[in-house]
Amino acid sequence: MPIICVAVPVPKRQFxxxxxxxxxxxGIRVRVPFGPRQLIGVVLDTTEHSQWQSNxxxxxxxxxxxxxIFSPVQLxxxxxxxxxxxxxxxxxxxxAMPVSLRKGGSSQPKPVSxxxxxxxxxxxxxxxxxxxxxxQQLLVQLQKGEIRYSSVMSEYASTTVKALVEKGFVSQLERxxxxxxxxxxxLSIGDKPTPNIEQAIAISQITGKIGxxxxxxxxxxxxxxxxxxxxxxxxxxxxxxxxxxxxxxxIGLTPQTVQRFxxxxxxxxxxxxxxxTDNERLLVWQQSYAxxxxxxxxxxxxxxxxxxxxxxxxxxxxxxASYKQQDGLRYHARDLAVMRAVQENIxxxxxxxxxxxxxxxxxxxxxxxxxxxxxxxxxxxxPKQQVLDIRxxxxxxxxxxxxxxxxxxxxxxxxxxxxxxxxxxxxPALVCHTCGHVEECPGCNKPYTxxxxxxxxxxxxxxxxxxxxxxxxxxxxxELGAMGVGTEQLEQGLQQLFPQYKxxxxxxxxxxxxxxxxxxxxxxxxxxxxxxxGTQILSKGHHFPNVTLVVILEVDxxxxxxxxxxxxxxxxxxxxLAGRAGRAEKPGEMWLQTHDPSHPLLQDLLxxxxxxxxxxxxxxxxxxxxxxxxxxxxFRAQSTDARLANQLLIDIxxxxxxxxxxxxxxxxxxxxxxRQGKFRMQLVLMSNxxxxxxxxxxxxxxxxxxxxxxTKVRWALDVDPQDFM
Numbered sequence: 001m002p003i004i005c006v007a008v009p010v011p012k013r014q015f016x017x018x019x020x021x022x023x024x025x026x027g028i029r030v031r032v033p034f035g036p037r038q039l040i041g042v043v044l045d046t047t048e049h050s051q052w053q054s055n056x057x058x059x060x061x062x063x064x065x066x067x068x069i070f071s072p073v074q075l076x077x078x079x080x081x082x083x084x085x086x087x088x089x090x091x092x093x094x095x096a097m098p099v100s101l102r103k104g105g106s107s108q109p110k111p112v113s114x115x116x117x118x119x120x121x122x123x124x125x126x127x128x129x130x131x132x133x134x135x136q137q138l139l140v141q142l143q144k145g146e147i148r149y150s151s152v153m154s155e156y157a158s159t160t161v162k163a164l165v166e167k168g169f170v171s172q173l174e175r176x177x178x179x180x181x182x183x184x185x186x187l188s189i190g191d192k193p194t195p196n197i198e199q200a201i202a203i204s205q206i207t208g209k210i211g212x213x214x215x216x217x218x219x220x221x222x223x224x225x226x227x228x229x230x231x232x233x234x235x236x237x238x239x240x241x242x243x244x245x246x247x248x249x250x251i252g253l254t255p256q257t258v259q260r261f262x263x264x265x266x267x268x269x270x271x272x273x274x275x276x277t278d279n280e281r282l283l284v285w286q287q288s289y290a291x292x293x294x295x296x297x298x299x300x301x302x303x304x305x306x307x308x309x310x311x312x313x314x315x316x317x318x319x320x321a322s323y324k325q326q327d328g329l330r331y332h333a334r335d336l337a338v339m340r341a342v343q344e345n346i347x348x349x350x351x352x353x354x355x356x357x358x359x360x361x362x363x364x365x366x367x368x369x370x371x372x373x374x375x376x377x378x379x380x381x382x383p384k385q386q387v388l389d390i391r392x393x394x395x396x397x398x399x400x401x402x403x404x405x406x407x408x409x410x411x412x413x414x415x416x417x418x419x420x421x422x423x424x425x426x427x428p429a430l431v432c433h434t435c436g437h438v439e440e441c442p443g444c445n446k447p448y449t450x451x452x453x454x455x456x457x458x459x460x461x462x463x464x465x466x467x468x469x470x471x472x473x474x475x476x477x478x479e480l481g482a483m484g485v486g487t488e489q490l491e492q493g494l495q496q497l498f499p500q501y502k503x504x505x506x507x508x509x510x511x512x513x514x515x516x517x518x519x520x521x522x523x524x525x526x527x528x529x530x531x532x533x534g535t536q537i538l539s540k541g542h543h544f545p546n547v548t549l550v551v552i553l554e555v556d557x558x559x560x561x562x563x564x565x566x567x568x569x570x571x572x573x574x575x576x577l578a579g580r581a582g583r584a585e586k587p588g589e590m591w592l593q594t595h596d597p598s599h600p601l602l603q604d605l606l607x608x609x610x611x612x613x614x615x616x617x618x619x620x621x622x623x624x625x626x627x628x629x630x631x632x633x634x635f636r637a638q639s640t641d642a643r644l645a646n647q648l649l650i651d652i653x654x655x656x657x658x659x660x661x662x663x664x665x666x667x668x669x670x671x672x673x674x675r676q677g678k679f680r681m682q683l684v685l686m687s688n689x690x691x692x693x694x695x696x697x698x699x700x701x702x703x704x705x706x707x708x709x710x711t712k713v714r715w716a717l718d719v720d721p722q723d724f725m
Contacts, residue, residue, distance in 0.1 A: 003050045004060060006032055006041040007090035009102075013082075013701065015044050015089065017051070019059040027068025027075055031061045031104060040064070040104045042093045044075075069097070069107050069289075071306055073343045080339055085719050086697050087329050095329045096304040100282040109286050110279050111174040113149035115161065117142040121169030134160045142170060150280055183294050184241045188266045192232065193377075199229050202371040206233040209347045210240070210311065215338060217318075217363040218351040219611065220373030221382070222579020226351040227257075228377065230314055231264050233349065238265060238294050242311025246297045247333055249320035250540045251275055251517075257316075261295050272298030272305060300325065300333040303340065310344045313337050317540070318350040318359055319572055324722045332720060334359070353579055354572035354610050357618055358628040364618075383550070383581040383588035385574075385606045389597040397493025398485035398553050403591055404497060406549060411501055411530055415548040415586060418532040419490060420539070420577050423554070424507040425449040426489045427482035430457060430468070434477035439469065443677040450482050451509070452489075462676040485553070491533050498531065506534035539576040550581045550590040559599050562671055563724050564626055567601050568617060575610040627720075631690045633697060634721040635683040636670070639713045642679035648709040649683040655700040656685065661692035672725050678714075682724065 002023045005015045018032050023046040032041050038061060050057060070078070070093075078096055082089040094102055101107060122143060126136040138156055141147060142164075149172065152161060164170040195203060206216055206229070220226045234244050248257055251273045262269045270284040270293040284305070287293045291308030298305065300323055315323070315334050323333040334350065341348035350359055350368070363370035376382060393400045398421065399407075410417050429447040430439045439448045441459035448457035450468070458465040471478055482489065491505045504510075504520055517537070523529055527546055532538065558570040574592065582588020594602065605613050622629045635652055637645040649667035656662045663686045670680040687693035697717070704710060 003047045003057065004030070004043055005045040005047065006030060006060075007044050007088075007093050008032065008034055008039045008041040009088075009090045009094035010034065010039070011088055011091070013086075013088050013705075016041070017057050019057050020063075024063065025068050027070035029064040029069060029101065029104070029107075031064060033058050033061060040094075040102060041090065042070070044089070064104060065107055069101065069306075073340070074304070074306060076343055077336070077340055081329065081331055081336065083698070084694065085329060085331055086701050086717050092329055095301075098282045098285045099278045101285075105282070107286070109176045109283060111176050112279065112283065113172060113174050114146045115142060115149055115152055115170055115172055116146040118169055118171050121164070124169055132160075132163070135163055138164060139169060150277065183267050183292070184238070186266060187238055187294075189235060190264045190266065192264065193228065195225070195228065195232065196375060196377065198373045198375060199225055199232075199377070202229045202373065203232045205369060205371060206347060206349060207236045210236050211346075213342050213345050213347065215341065215348045215362075215368040216350065216371055217355055217359050217368045218349065218371045218373065219355050219360070219363070220351065220353055220371075221376060221609075222353040222576065223376040223582075224353070224373035225377030226316070226353075226373065227260065229371075229373075230316070230349065230351070231261070234261075234265075234295070234312065234314075237311035238267065240311065242309045243288065243291065243293065243307040244295050244312045244314065245302065245305060245307060245310070246295065246314040246316065247302060247323070247337065248297060248299060249317045249322045250537070251299060257297055261297065265295070267294045268292065269294075270296040270298075270305075272296065272302040274299065303333045303336050307344075310346050312347050312349065313341050313344075314349045314351070316351050319352045319354050319356040320540070321569070321722060326723060327716075330716075330718045330721075332722075335720070354575045355614070357568055357614060357621065360614055361618055361628040364615075383578050383590050385578050385590045385592070387592050387594055387597045387602055387606060389595075390593045391595050397490055397497070398593075399490075399493070399551070400593060403551055403593065406589075406591065407494075407531075407551070408498065410549040411498060413548070416524070416527070416530050416532060416544060416546045417549040417551070418534075418538060418544070418547050418577075418580055419494070419551045419553065420534065421485065421487055421490055421553040422535050423449075423484070423486040424460070424488070424509050424535055425458070425486040426452040427484045427486050429483040430480055431483045432472035432475060432477050433479035433481050435472060435475040437472050437474035438483075439473070443675065444672070445674045446672070449486065452482075461672065487533055487535060490553075494531050494533065501530040502528065503531035503533060504529040506532065506537050508535070508537070536573065538580065539573055542580065544580055546586070547580050548582055548586045548588045550577050550588070552577055552590065552592045555592065556595050559596060559601060564621075564624070565722065568614075571601065571605050571610055571613050571617075574605060625686070625688075629688075631687050631693050632721060633685040633693060634718040634724070635685070635715060636680065636718065637667075637682075637713050637715040638675075638678040638680045640678055642681070644709060644713050645679055645681040645715075648707065648713045648715060649681055651707050651709060652700075652704055652715075653683055655703055656696055659692070659696045661689050662687045662696045670725065 001019050004018045004020045004024055006018055007015050024043045026043055028043045030041050031038055078092045082092045126139050129135045134156055218226050237244050258269050258271055270288055272284050288296050289306040296305050315337050318334050325331050337348055362368045388400055390400050407417050427450045430450045439457055441448055441464055444459055444461045446461055449460050451458055455468055456465050457468055487505050487507050491503055494503050506520055558566050578590040581590055637648045639645040646667050653664045656664055665684040667681045667683050670682050
């Protein structure tokens with residue numbers, strides 16, 4: 001009887017053997033017994049011989065698929081992921097599947113709900129609905145054709161849909177969706193602008209490598225038309241009947257990106273992000289696997305989407321930190337995209353105005369083809385970037401007097417202004433004026449953030465919250481005041497300073513909720529808001545043509561961070577934010593408030609631009625023996641007893657003492673030493689040779705898992721770490 005090697009989602013770096021009546025194809029899902037549980041595993045291989053006694057091998061309970069749900073390339077990529085990130089293969093394969101398949105659901109398409117206009121609704125005039133504006137809009141949309149129910153619910157309230165159903169204008173039905181696999185016959189190219197010289201060169205270079213592996217880094221200033229380069233390069237791929245997978249860093253970017261691609265090519269576009277239901281994600285996965293979707297756009301995990309006829313991979317804003325998974329399988333989607341492009345033998349395009357130093361180093365060394373776009377598309381000009389010294393200046397709601405005047409001038413010209421502060425809430429701390437006591441989270445030893453609108457104090461590290469106290473816990477005093485400025489306070493202040501203009505706050509508090517962010521972005525583009533206030537969400541590649549002034553508050557903390565990547569991240573943030581201004585006909589400007597205007601990082605960035613800064617930063621990294629010139633792996637350990645976490649990392653370090661090519665640094669406290677009541681320690685491994693580091697990790701991991709403290713202390717390995725918090 002054949003022995004089936006199965007990978008199951010457990011924290012064991014091995015496969016498990018089971019009996020079955022016949023051989024099974026690799027990539028098929030099976031339900032297997034595992035101790036007292038039943039788990040969904042994936043077949044890796046079939047053999048005739050076992051390392052165990054036959055009476056100890058259990059039988060497979062159920063075979064869930066008639067054929068592999070993974071292509072040979074996907075299986076190979078998952079094997080690489082498991083080996084490179086030192087992660088259990090069963091968990092890797094589990095992560096590569098849609099949630100519905102992980103739970104043992106059918107891989108066949110499921111019925112989806114649609115809304116369809118009735119005959120009565122088709123003959124009804126939208127104006128007859130009176131002041132029900134949303135009902136009018138939905139009725140107009142449905143008169144053009146049926147729409148998926150989930151898509152309607154992302155734009156309209158359930159009461160709007162219910163009202164039209166009760167009036168008999170709309171009906172709901174369920175059916176298995178089907179797309180025309182012959183989408184190539186309907187492919188048409190919409191109106192497109194004539195590319196400038198730099199864009200034309202980039203398009204020509206990329207299209208010249210279709211059908212073979214090549215990696216391109218497009219280093220284009222903000223507003224230089226990188227998306228247009230993607231669009232025109234994709235034409236050649238789609239015309240051959242091949243598919244394109246595009247990664248974007250944020251959910252908020254997908255609607256505008258999808259609309260632009262759908263309008264240009266008149267073909268179905270699949271969307272993948274965390275706001276979809278399990279069935280919706282599975283449907284896109286199935287349609288892409290069947291070759292029914294020519295374009296798939298998604299966030300980080302979309303890199304696992306199978307394609308029947310792969311033609312090109314694109315990673316937009318490739319520098320963005322959200323491409324790195326920070327728990328479980330700690331993969332980097334950009335790096336996985338490189339490996340997938342190699343295996344699929346297709347071109348990969350990375351694009352950013354502020355490329356990550358790793359990508360830039362690869363381009364400068366010739367591993368990637370380097371395409372540079374220095375000119376903004378159309379008639380847009382580069383924004384002026386200036387620093388304002390706020391030392392000894394009185395600040396009103398965190399703003400200097402000169403900045404308030406500039407805001408007023410731009411608003412008077414019917415332009416929009418954007419203000420960035422990387423602190424949500426009303427203020428970053430609540431302080432007793434009598435004794436100086438600061439309200440702290442006991443689990444993290446960090447100040448609570450004050451949220452006045454919600455009347456609570458909240459820790460932004462662990463999520464714990466409590467009501468705002470009326471008295472100081474230390475001295476009993478009643479003079480408790482806010483320290484510092486957050487987005488909430490800035491919004492209230494600007495409403496007082498400019499009551500005739502409407503403002504909107506965009507942060508993870510205000511943007512929470514289904515389609516809330518998209519609604520706010522639509523209103524911004526319709527000029528319903530003139531003052532935009534927000535955190536890093538605002539820097540993520542949004543196109544606001546009427547924004548002419550960007551103000552950045554309180555970035556000084558990043559200038560003196562212990563994280564060696566802080567300077568890179570600050571430079572990327574400042575450059576991306578500056579790029580939100582002056583993207584159309586109107587000229588733009590950016591002001592950065594600082595207490596250290598002569599800091600070399602700021603001066604280099606503002607006077608020479610990100611490109612010069614990045615190349616100088618690469619030189620600094622080389623002299624300091626830091627990535628991308630060396631390679632790192634990070635062991636994290638946390639425990640309620642700091643001594644146990646420290647001792648485990650000491651024991652781990654001894655496992656690498658034999659290696660001449662691997663250097664251990666630590667154990668050291670994490671940048672945030674305590675979180676949720678647990679003390680956090682780190683051990684950094686460094687090597688000049690990636691292969692040597694990988695070999696040392698592979699050799700040491702089995703021994704590390706057997707250490708006595710390994711089961712008493714929570715620990716994890718992060719290969720190529722991006723965050724040391």
